[in-house]
Amino acid sequence: MNPADFRLDPADEYPHPAGPERNFNESVYVNAFDDGTGVGGWMRLGNRVNEGRAELSVCLYLPDGRIAVRFSRPRIDTNDAFDAGGLRFDVIHPMRRLNAAYEGDVFIVTNPDDLRHPETLFAQAPRLSCKVEWRLDTISPQHGGEPVRHDVQTMYGRDFSLGHFNQHIHASGHITIGDEHFPISGHGWRDHSWGPRWWTNIIWYRLFLAAFPDGRGFMIHRIAGEDGRTRRSGVLLIDGHYHEITDFDAITDWTDKRDPTSVRIVVRTATGRTAEITGEILSLAPLRNRREENGRELLSRIAEGHTRFTWDGVVGYGMTEYIERVAEDGSLAGFPL
Template sequence: MDRSAPFTACQYGADAEFTHDPAGIANYNESVYVNFVDPVSEVSALMRIGNRPTMGYSEATVQLTLPGGKVALRAGRAANETNDEWSTQGLRIAPRDATRTWDVSYRNTVAVIATPSLLADRGRQALKNSPSVECEISLTFEASVPMFTIAEGGDCTPGSSQIATDHYEQFGHVTGSVRLGSTTWHVEKATSFRDHSWGPREWASYTGEWLAAWLIDGTAITAYGEFEPTGERVSGGTVVTPDGVFHAIRDYTVYTDYAGEATYSGRNTAVITADGLPSLVLDGTINHFVPVTQRTADRAARMGQMSVRYAGGRGGWGIAEFLRPIAFPAK
C-alpha cells in the first residue's frame, strides 16, 4: 500500500476529510460517524457528531450496547456556530492520517438504561432517571478498504430524502479501550464502519432501513433501502468481499412490519442482490433495540437502532437501523 497517496476509491480524497463551508444552507449538517462491534466482549458502540452552525448548535451521540441488554447513552446538543472541527460534549472525532486513520475519544458521563424502549416517548425522563456513570473511550480507527460512495455524486441515500448531498464511507477496525465506571473493555481490531457527510439534512424525510454488517468470512456490507413518496423502493450500498472487490447493491429488501413502535420483537431479515454475487440472505437475532426519536421543524421520525447477530454470532454481526416517520406530538 502506498501510504503517500490518498486511500480512496471515489471522488473524495484527503481534503474532503475536513470540514466544509456551510454556504448559508439553513439546515446544513456536517457529521462524522464511527461504529464498532466487538464479538469477543459483545460490546458495540456508535459515536456521532453533527455540526449545524447555521442552526446554532452541534449534536453528539455516544451509545454503547452492553452484555445483558442494557445500553449506555449520551445524546444532546450544545451551542455552536462554527464548523471548524468535530469536538463537543466530551466527544472528539478527528483525522490523524486523512483517508486512513481517525482518532475517537470521549470523556464524560453516560446514562445506563436498563429498559431502552423508554427512550421512544420518554427519552428525557429515561436519561434523567437512569444512573449516570463516568465513561472514557479511546479508540483508533484504521481503514481496511479505500473510502467509497454508494452512488455517483456521493448522495447519502439512494432515494430522494434530504439527508446529505455529499457523503462517503469506509470499513476498518478499531483498537483501544472503553471504560464504563469500574469496568474496562480492551478492544483489539474490532470490526468498524465510519462515514462523513455534509449538506442539508432533514431527518424526518427518510423512510427505510440501513445496515452495516460483517460476516465471519471477512465480507463487509453496507446496505440502504428507502421508500419513495410514490411507494417505489430504491436500494443502494456495497458488498466488499474478502478479496477487496466492491460489488454494488441493486436491491436490499427488508422483511419487517416495524412501523415506529417503541419495541420490536421480530428479527432483522433481509435479502441483498449485488453485482457479480449470488443473493445474500441475512437473518439476524436482534440483541438490542434502541428507539430514538428525531425531530426537525414540524416532523418527527423514529429511528430504531439495533445490534444484530447472525447464527448466534457464528455467522456474523452488525448494526442496523429502521427509520419511520411518526406523528408529531401536539403542542
C-alpha cells in the same frame, strides 16, 4: 452507484465550508464492536454551525442488555473540527485511519424500552463517567462522495445530505464506564456526510451494517421517496473489494410494539455474487427526532438495533437502523416492510 458520478478527495475527510442553508449539517458517524463479545456501539457528531450547535450521540451496548447513552446539543461557533461536548474525531491518515474519543457522563439504561420516554428517563437514570477511545483503520475502499451532476441520485437524497462517503473498518481500543472496562478488538463502519439535513425529510428507510472477522462486510440500504417508491442500494465487501448491490429482499420480524427483532436478507450484486444473511437484534434503542414546521410537530422514529449477523456460518456484529415518519395517529410510514 457509479463511481464516475461522484467526486471524492482526501480533503473530504475534513470539514467543508458551511453552505447557506439554515439546516446545513456536517457529520461523522462510527460504530465498532468486539468480534468476541459483541460489546460496542456507535457515536455521531453532527455540526449544525448555522444553528450554533452540534448534535452529539453516544450509544453503547453492554453485555447484560444495558445501554449507556448520551445525547446533547453542545454549542459550536465554527465548522472547523469535529470536537464538541466531549466527543472528538481526529483524522490520522485521510481515508485510512480515524481516531474517535468520548469523555463525559453517560446515562445507564437498564430497560431500553424506557428510551421511549426520554424526559422521564434522563431525570431518573443513574449517570456514570465514561471514556471511549477507538482506533479505526479502514479495511475497504471508499464508497460514495459528492455528486458531479444535478441528475445524480445520492444515497439518502439531496434534502438529507449532498456529499456522503463510507467505509468498513477494523476497530481497537476500549470503553470504560464507571469501574467497568470493556476492550474492543473487532470491526465496524464509518461515514461522513455534509449538506442540508432534516431527519424528518426521510419518509422511511432500512439500513443494515456489519463487518466480519474474516474480512467480509456489507452495507445494505432501502429508502422510500415521497411517491412511495423505494430504492435499493449498497455493497458487499469481499476480498477487500466492494461489489455493488443490484437487488435484495429483507424480511423483518416484529414485536407487538412494532419494533424489529430479526431480519433475513437475500442479496445479489452486479458481479453475480449472492448472499443470504440473517440478523438477530440483541438490543434496541428506540429513539426519535422531533421538530416544528409551520406550527406543526413532525416526528420520526429512529430504531437503533445492536445486531448479531450470520453469513455462511460466520458471525459478525453490527447495526440495523429503521427510520420512518410517525403520523398523527401513531402509524409508522414503513411498517411492516
